[in-house]
Amino acid sequence: MITTPKINRRAFIVGSAAAGAGLALGLKIPFGATVVRAADGSPEINAWVVIRPDDTVVIRVARSEMGQGTITGLAQMVAEELECDWSKVTTEYPTPGQSVARKRVWGDFSTGGSRGIRTSQEYVRQGGAVAREMLIQAAANGWSVPASECSAASSVITHKPSGRTTTYGKVAEAAAKLTPPDPKSIALKDPKDWKIIGKSVKRLDTVGKVTGAQVYGAD
Amino acid sequence: MARLTINGKTTEVNVNPSTPLLWAIREQVGLTGTKYGCGVAQCGACTVHIDGKAVRSCIMPVAAAEGKQITTIEGLASGGTLHKVQQAWVDNEVPQCGYCQAGMIMAVAALLKDKPKPTDADIDGTITNICRCGTFQQVREAIHAAAKA
Numbered sequence: 524m525i526t527t528p529k530i531n532r533r534a535f536i537v538g539s540a541a542a543g544a545g546l547a548l549g550l551k552i553p554f555g556a557t558v559v560r561a562a563d564g565s566p567e568i569n570a571w572v573v574i575r576p577d578d579t580v581v582i583r584v585a586r587s588e589m590g591q592g593t594i595t596g597l598a599q600m601v602a603e604e605l606e607c608d609w610s611k612v613t614t615e616y617p618t619p620g621q622s623v624a625r626k627r628v629w630g631d632f633s634t635g636g637s638r639g640i641r642t643s644q645e646y647v648r649q650g651g652a653v654a655r656e657m658l659i660q661a662a663a664n665g666w667s668v669p670a671s672e673c674s675a676a677s678s679v680i681t682h683k684p685s686g687r688t689t690t691y692g693k694v695a696e697a698a699a700k701l702t703p704p705d706p707k708s709i710a711l712k713d714p715k716d717w718k719i720i721g722k723s724v725k726r727l728d729t730v731g732k733v734t735g736a737q738v739y740g741a742d
Numbered sequence: 743m744a745r746l747t748i749n750g751k752t753t754e755v756n757v758n759p760s761t762p763l764l765w766a767i768r769e770q771v772g773l774t775g776t777k778y779g780c781g782v783a784q785c786g787a788c789t790v791h792i793d794g795k796a797v798r799s800c801i802m803p804v805a806a807a808e809g810k811q812i813t814t815i816e817g818l819a820s821g822g823t824l825h826k827v828q829q830a831w832v833d834n835e836v837p838q839c840g841y842c843q844a845g846m847i848m849a850v851a852a853l854l855k856d857k858p859k860p861t862d863a864d865i866d867g868t869i870t871n872i873c874r875c876g877t878f879q880q881v882r883e884a885i886h887a888a889a890k891a
Contacts, residue, residue: 589839590837590838590839590840590875591838725835726835728837728840729831729832729835729836729837730824730832731840732837732840732843733815733824733828733831733832733836733837733840733843733844733847734775734815734816734818734819734824734828735773735774735775735776735814735815735816735844736775737840738774739774739777739841741777741778742768742774
């Protein structure tokens with residue numbers, strides 16, 4: 524008797540999340556010359572991706588990690604489209620306060636019903652893809668070449684005709700100042716080309732859980 | 743007032759002497775890696791070391807811990823190097839939600855000090871911590887891995 528209202532509540536929450544998520548991406552990810560910075564001063568490419576000068580990629584998603592590996596799975600999805608070096612990925616949870624202040628840019632915070640991956644996968648991949656395009660554009664601007672001549676793989680951007688390369692860490696500051704492209708204008712990768720999604724990787728949350736550093740609701 | 747020595751640091755805590763040590767550690771000292779689970783010494787989420795022995799801190803009064811060496815999960819690693827039990831937990835990817843694992847790891851670290859090569863029977867008899875995710879098989883494998891490390 525207890526489960527029936529729970530399912531209803533979930534259906535309601537997820538339904539509203541789906542409606543909210545579509546809006547969320549269209550919302551104002553800060554752009555223009557104002558660079559939004561993470562707490563450590565590193566530039567934010569967009570809400571999902573912060574890149575530090577040493578190429579570390581901080582991926583931020585709002586689904587709670589409750590033991591099923593959701594945070595790692597969603598980070599894999601952002602990283603896949605971002606074309607970053609997976610070994611340099613760490614994760615961070617935005618706070619509900621940051622979410623409200625930024626008009627729920629990360630979408631819905633609720634986590635449950637085995638829906639963390641399913642209902643977030645599209646907008647987190649778009650988030651990664653938008654950040655990748657901005658990083659490539661920043662590198663292309665630096666070289667004064669068209670972005671279409673450049674590609675990115677494993678956090679390295681290459682200008683194909685000249686063979687020049689640079690890294691995400693080096694162009695992050697410039698990329699953060701660009702106007703993000705419309706996520707709908709970028710085609711997501713074909714699943715047959717996935718290199719990170721679907722691979723069994725080590726979970727990103729393990730170390731925090733064996734050192735006492737992981738913060739829980741009760742803490 | 744009580745003086746507690748936690749992870750090598752002595753701190754004065756302003757609590758009633760009968761307060762469970764767990765709450766002094768979490769709320770007065772601010773070390774939240776040690777968890778509250780059941781509050782009746784059954785689940786082991788609150789396990790810390792007192793003079794090297796695994797103790798369930800939710801039923802131990804602060805007064806009983808005065809003058810003793812208390813070690814919490816935050817004090818188990820030495821500098822940047824994980825304790826071999828923590829490393830085995832990482833290598834074997836033991837935690838799911840992780841809530842019970844700090845207590846689990848503290849219990850196992852104490853066990854390995856007494857019995858460096860525990861048998862499955864030793865593990866069953868000593869590691870009675872409860873994990874709601876049900877990681878018991880991973881815990882057992884990781885204990886054997888830590889014993890070999």
